[in-house]
Amino acid sequence: MSDLFVKICGLKTAHDVGTAVDAGADAVGFVFAPGSPRTVDAATARALAADVPDPVLTVGVFRGQPVDEVRRLTEESGVRGVQLHGDEGPEFYEALRAGGRTLLRATALHVGRCGEYGEDLLLIDAPDPGSGKPWNWGSAEFTAPQGRWLLAGGLTPHNVREAVRTTGAWGVDVSSGVESERGVKSPALIRAFIGAARG
Numbered sequence: 001m002s003d004l005f006v007k008i009c010g011l012k013t014a015h016d017v018g019t020a021v022d023a024g025a026d027a028v029g030f031v032f033a034p035g036s037p038r039t040v041d042a043a044t045a046r047a048l049a050a051d052v053p054d055p056v057l058t059v060g061v062f063r064g065q066p067v068d069e070v071r072r073l074t075e076e077s078g079v080r081g082v083q084l085h086g087d088e089g090p091e092f093y094e095a096l097r098a099g100g101r102t103l104l105r106a107t108a109l110h111v112g113r114c115g116e117y118g119e120d121l122l123l124i125d126a127p128d129p130g131s132g133k134p135w136n137w138g139s140a141e142f143t144a145p146q147g148r149w150l151l152a153g154g155l156t157p158h159n160v161r162e163a164v165r166t167t168g169a170w171g172v173d174v175s176s177g178v179e180s181e182r183g184v185k186s187p188a189l190i191r192a193f194i195g196a197a198r199g
Contacts, residue, residue, distance in 0.1 A: 004164060005158025006172030006188055007150060008178065008196050009061060010038035017048050019187040021056055021193040026171070029053060029083065032073050033063035036089055037183030039174065042076035049078055057102055067095050072099070083123065093118035104153070114147030131162045137167050144168050157192035161199055172197050 008020040009029030013197065020028050026170040030045040039090040040048070058075035059081035062070050069087075074082055074096070083098050083104035093103050097118065099146035114122035124147055144167055156177040164172060176182070178189040 004169075004197055005148075005150065006055075006192075006194050007059065007171065007173040008038070008175075009059070009173055010104060010179075010183070011048065011185065012038060012040055012044070012183075012196055013185070014051065016187065017052060019185075019190050020194075021052060023191045024179045024198070025056060025190075025194060027057040027059055027060065027081065027109050029061050029173075030077065030079060030173070031061045031066065032070075032077075033061060033085065042067035042073050045077035059083050061085065067092050085125070088117075090117045099195040102149075108153075109149060114146055116168060120148070121148075121171070122147065122149040123152055124149060124169075125173075138172035143165065154194065155193075157189060160193060160197045164197065 005026045007027035007029055008025045010031050011017050011020065011028050017028055022116050033039065034195065045060065052058050058079040060074050060077055060079040061083045063085040069080055070082060076105060081102040081104060081108055085106040095105060100119065103119045104121045104123055105117050106123040106125050106126050124145065148170045150171040150173045151163055152173035154177065155163055155172055155174045160172055174193055178185055178193050180186040
């Protein structure tokens with residue numbers, strides 16, 4: 001598990017970003033989707049991403065937004081990855097490919113393999129993203145996708161190791177599971193999550 005890819009999402013402060021990076025996160029996420037307690041604007045994300053070292057991927061998270069808006073916010077914020085939650089088709093990923101961006105497709109559906117829409121990474125999320133509600137990844141119906149995929153949805157420092165062992169996930173993504181209250185990250189929980197995930 002030491003090579004497990006770990007993404008900490010929904011970051012809003014420089015202290016939280018620094019904590020995630022120092023604890024060994026492979027990626028940090030900034031939410032641009034409207035209506036979330038974790039949403040930031042492009043200027044805030046740019047300031048937060050500026051101090052992130054190159055090996056750590058900075059990701060903008062979008063949900064059901066027009067491709068022109070996604071492209072504009074990505075360029076204004078300077079993030080190097082784009083994560084799409086919604087029913088965006090392959091044409092979205094093709095349109096956003098320019099500039100060497102890393103593309104992540106988030107879905108609650110059971111899918112065959114990573115890359116079917118042109119994404120670099122696949123994220124299997126709970127049906128209600130960002131809610132912190134876990135789902136039954138140990139059920140007989142769960143079939144792990146092929147390729148590089150991240151497990152998300154209801155993960156915490158207490159269950160992440162078992163979740164990875166059960167599913168064989170290539171990586172994990174957490175947001176609400178490292179919060180002291182909705183939308184407010186806990187540095188202690190961020191460190192605990194990364195430590196537990198890596199075993």
